Amino acid sequence: MVRSFTHDDAGTPAAVWAHAVRERDLGGLEPSAYERLVVVAAHPDDETLGSGGLIATAVALGVATHVLVATVGEASHPDSPTHSRADLAELRRHEMRCASKALGLDEADVSMLDIPDGGLADHLDDVTAQIVSLIGDGRRTLVVAPYRSDGHPDHEAMGRAAAAAAHRTGATLAEYPVWTWHAGKPDDLPWDRFVRVPLTASARAVKREAIACHASQVEPLSDQPGDEVLLAANVLEHFLGGQELFALTPAEEVEDDRLDRLHVERPDPWGVESRWYERRKRALLLAALPRARFGRGLEVGCSTGVLAQDLVSRVDRLVAVDGSAAAAERSEQRLGETAEVHRMIVPQQWPEGSFDLVVVSEIGYFLSPVALEGLVARVASCLTADGVVVLCHWRHPVHGWPLDAAAVHRGFAQGGLPPVAASYRDRDVEIVVHADPSQWPDPQR
Template sequence: MRAFTHDDRGTSRREWDDLLETAALPLLDLSPYRRLVVVGAHPDDESLGAGGLLVTGAALGLVTALVVATDGEGSHPGSPTHDPAALARRRRAELGDALAAVGQGGATVITLGLPDGRVGDHADEVVASIVDVVGDGRDCLVVAPYRGDGHPDHEAMGSAAAAAAHRTGATLAEYPIWLWHAGGEHDLPLRSTVRLPLTARTRAGKQAAIACHTSQIRPLSDQPGDAVMLPEAVLEHFAGTDELFVLTPAGQTRDDRLDRLHRDDDDPWGAESRWYEQRKRSLLLAALPRPRFTRALEVGCSTAVLTEALQERAARVVAIDSSPAALDLARRRLGDHADLREVDVPWRWPEGSFDLVVVSEVGYFLSPVALEGLVGRVADSLTPDGVVVLCHWRHPVKGWPLDGEDVHRAFASAGIPERAATYRDRDIEIVVHTAPEQWPDPHR
């Protein structure tokens, strides 16, 4: 997309209408969802991009929450009448009025107060905030600015929402804003775009919400620096009979946070340098009920420090991770002979069966639905004499919806052998699952 300003001529609504008229876009189906989490970079994003959806959600009784990254205090940097603090207060008040206009006056609103124009500098904080609101996302539609919108704050919020949707298992719907003004037909992925038809009542509610953002649709004053930010040529894009969203189904969003962690640091968890890691590894190995195994699987091998130790206890070890950077580090440690595989669990899974499966410090980096799938995969591939060993940090895991207790509870399910042993201290819990007859006889 080309560089733009709000007062450029831009792409007209007629041009977009001509393109979309022949696109035959499918409808957005809201029936699978009980909750909406609408994400915006600034107050007014929600009204422009998803005002009709908010009206529809209120009519359907969907539980709604709003996460807004900034107060929009940077919209008029040269204003002689409003300093940033005054503009922030005004825009927060406009947001409250706009939500009331779409019937969402009772919605939960989380305002993060991040610097306007610098949302991308706070990506981890934004992702964690969205994750906290969504939790288990199986019944949730996360609605956010489009990642290709052309505005850096919008794209940062869209990327954060995509990561949060991946971690929670939610569906992601992205709404364009500035793309309508500055983009063209090649900037909108029509194959994944859906439309929400707006009734006359819904359109009226959306327009009423947009009208509440007076700091943006009208000049702050007649002085230089107080000009209107959303002129009529821009606003007309949001007066149509449909709202459009780029839809990414649950399980198809991506999150590269752990891969970036391994790209930035050869030993991101301190597996070789920290006593906590060394001690944890020794405790896990000591908890194995047999001295030798035939074929072991390590889920989430990271840099393969534990993998290397497991090779001393099993004839063959298959180590999997979803991070290419982590696997590069693992190969550097173990060499090309090691069986290291890039696998995004539970959607893919190594073939064959295993008499040992180790899930250490990785279960809470899955969405709730992915964790459920992982348990099923392990149960299906475990040999009758198989052992499952779980090892996880006992404290909250910021930025993900699960913790170690959630993971260990999920494995206490049908298909997994019963819990045979537990070790727990202040920081870690290790759980061993195996059939009772497989526990070692102390007299042999």
């Protein structure tokens, strides 16, 4: 929700926000509950203002902490007569190093991506991938990011990137407002999502020192027009109190629309209808099925329904599910009455009943590690006594997600399913069949 405001507006006084917080019984956020803290920011100083106290607290507790900043903030004073963008970039890099040291971070604990200041939304997928790479397996990780409704385009873009990364890795998301405190009103916030981190006197002192390091923002660059202070006393007052507030969202409640956008942007996003590689892969998968016919089948991650169209000839009834609304709609158009198609976010959502065949093709690595565990458990719980599970995944790294084919197939191998009865692997793809040996075809018949 981008607002129209400037830094020199009167804004909402800190006392108004303090009163609003006192009226509410907010829960707490305990940094020691996490093994890792990953803090992301759009510009140098965002992380200090919004979560400097949390960072200082986490570092003091021994929680592994890393800060990633997307831009160097070179556009903070676009009309400066004394500092070029290059000058500001160098200055703000130095200030970031100073603030990070004040917060207790080592140089290796801070990354800067050099995305153009003001253009973060144009690099959303790459930034998301960088955050995912930094997080890895997000269980017991707290991702701290700008509030997605902060009113600044770069802040909101960074918040969306962090939310997608939290979803993909299974991390918990904590969002810190910055400009909301200045330009927003208490009624603007979803207070039921907000939690507080009380700050000790030591954490407050460390945060004050770190804020002072961002001198280009808290002091004028010069006395000339265009070099005015950006974070005046009335703005800074929001960040110098005895607590910090965050909107907290578990990973399973954060949405990631990348795959849905991909299906909206491209009618055949993976080239499954046109590429020989894809046609060959489907033929290999179908040939790996140990029985000529199955009763009720399930395809998890059906995309546009091309593989499902082949599977319907091998089952009495097929259920096909996909998390993308656009993909599910396209599958439904393709399959018509030959299959049931549902939009479902797995593993949270799942079709009813049991299945003789479950096919998981090119979808496992688009889940977080914890969601993969949930998917394996779902498959195991719905499989009939003589059921078969077929996995099929691209063997190369998947940019922007933490898992790959090997990790997905290991997860299924450890999930209480029937044993691996067959596998096929080449340079690009691996197909694994889980089935009881009794289900394998008799070569004499």
